[in-house]
Amino acid sequence: MAVSTTEPLCQPCVYHEDFKVELQVRRHLMPVRLSPEQVGLEMLCLCGQLDLLIRAQMQQFQEQLGHGCSPEESDTFQTQGSEILDQMLQCLEHLPKPMPQLEVLHLSVLP
Numbered sequence: 001m002a003v004s005t006t007e008p009l010c011q012p013c014v015y016h017e018d019f020k021v022e023l024q025v026r027r028h029l030m031p032v033r034l035s036p037e038q039v040g041l042e043m044l045c046l047c048g049q050l051d052l053l054i055r056a057q058m059q060q061f062q063e064q065l066g067h068g069c070s071p072e073e074s075d076t077f078q079t080q081g082s083e084i085l086d087q088m089l090q091c092l093e094h095l096p097k098p099m100p101q102l103e104v105l106h107l108s109v110l111p
Contacts (some may be wrong), residue, residue: 034094042091053077056109 034042061071 017054032094036095039094043088044085046088046091050081050088051082053084059111 057074057077060074060077064071
């Protein structure tokens with residue numbers, strides 16, 4: 001693969017906050033529409049990832065206890081767990097909002 005590099009058009013002298021850019025690595029640039037079935041599959045996959053993460057953390061806790069140490073939560077557990085939960089919340093946004101169910105009363109059933 002060939003890469004072309006060029007000199008910058010200008011060198012900034014001062015950082016200006018108006019040029020700040022936030023990167024969303026885990027978010028899609030274009031809105032994606034998922035069907036309820038796709039949401040279910042995605043949630044199942046994310047639950048599996050969360051399960052593996054929790055199992056790894058529990059294994060680490062057991063090892064720490066085995067060495068006589070007080071168990072401490074790892075930074076990666078906190079970071080990865082938060083990312084998975086954020087992905088779950090984003091995924092659930094694709095489902096339609098629940099509608100209140102109205103019960104139909106049949107007058108002939110009433111005493």
